[in-house]
Amino acid sequence: MSHTAHIPSHRKPRRNASKTAIRSGVAGGVLSTIALAGAAAPANAEPVTETIEMPTLTSGLAGSVAQSAAATQQVAVDLELRAQQDAAATHAAKVAKKAKAEAERKAEAKEKAAAAARAKAAEEERASRSEERTTLAASSSGSSTPASYGTTQASGSAAAVLAFARAQVGDAYVLGSTGPNSWDCSSLVQAAYRQAGVDLPRTSQPQSTAGTQVSLDNLQPGDILYWGGAGSAYHVGIYSGGGKFIGAQNSGTGVVEKTLDWDPPSGAVRLL
Missing domain, CATH: 1.20.5 (Single alpha-helices involved in coiled-coils or other helix-helix interfaces)
Incomplete structure (x- = not known):
């Protein structure tokens, strides 16, 4: 028998393999139980539902804010336009x-x-x-009568001619008009001579040759004065005596009685 047979060993005794397995099994079972308990927790917990709905609420609010800002801007534009108008x-x-x-x-x-x-x-x-x-x-x-203008007093038919012509002084001149309130030069002469029973042509050209040509130095009241040539006259009037004449001159003056110096005539004819 060995001398060390009864000396206890100083090495720690080894654990039994079966105990180790049992302990491992117990630990695994506990962990498995915890895992199963977590898996069995309710799936429809309220906090999860609220967290999912938050993005939807935030998106709708942003849209409302944008629409309100756009409406406010449009109102401002409308007010500015109204102020400008x-x-x-x-x-x-x-x-x-x-x-x-x-x-x-x-x-x-x-x-x-x-x-x-x-x-x-x-x-x-x-x-x-x-x-x-x-x-x-x-x-x-x-x-005495001014020698350069002949006789100054009208008598007989000449007086009737001058009375009519003088009564029209102040009337308007209108080319082609024959009275009673507007005349042209030849229509006034024609109408005045009609008072003495003399029927004259209508226009100034034949009127300037209707009687006997007389000198401007020997005029008598009632003589027809003309401007231009005899037979080609462009204007006529009536000598009224005293170095004056009556005529429908133009649209600016109408029918006037003026001195011969105001618009000297070219010649004259005598019918009375």
Whole structure:
């Protein structure tokens, strides 16, 4: 028998393999139980559902905010446009009011000028008639007649011609018109001579050769004056005595009685 047979060993005894297996099995079983318990937890827990719905709520809110911003911007644009339109309308009204006032002012000034012109013409007419009366009075008292103009007083048929012609002084001149309130040169002469029973041609050319040609130094009241050539005259009038004539001159003067110096004639014919 060995001397070391009964000496206890200092090495730790080895564990039994079967115990180790049992312990491993127990640990595995516990872990398996925990895993099964976790797997058996409810699948429809509330927190999971709420987390899934959040993106949908956030997206809808962003859309509403964008629409509100767009609507606000459109309102601002509309208000600005309305303000511009109101300003333009106000400016247009001011311009129209100013233009109307200016037009009224010009019309008033034009009417005043026309009234002044009429008053001046009336004054000249009164002066002319006054001078005519003075001339006739001087002739009646035995004053001499200007040699360059021949006889100054009308008598008989010539007086009737001049009375009609003088009554038309102030009427308008209208080319082609034959009275009673507007005339051209030859229609006035024709109508005046009709008062003496003389039927003259209508136009100035044949009127300038209707009677006997006479000198401008030996005129008598009632003689027909013409401007231009005999037979080709472009204007006619009637010698009224005292170095004057009556004629429908032009659209600016109408029917007037003027001195021969105002518009010297070319020649004259005598019918009475």
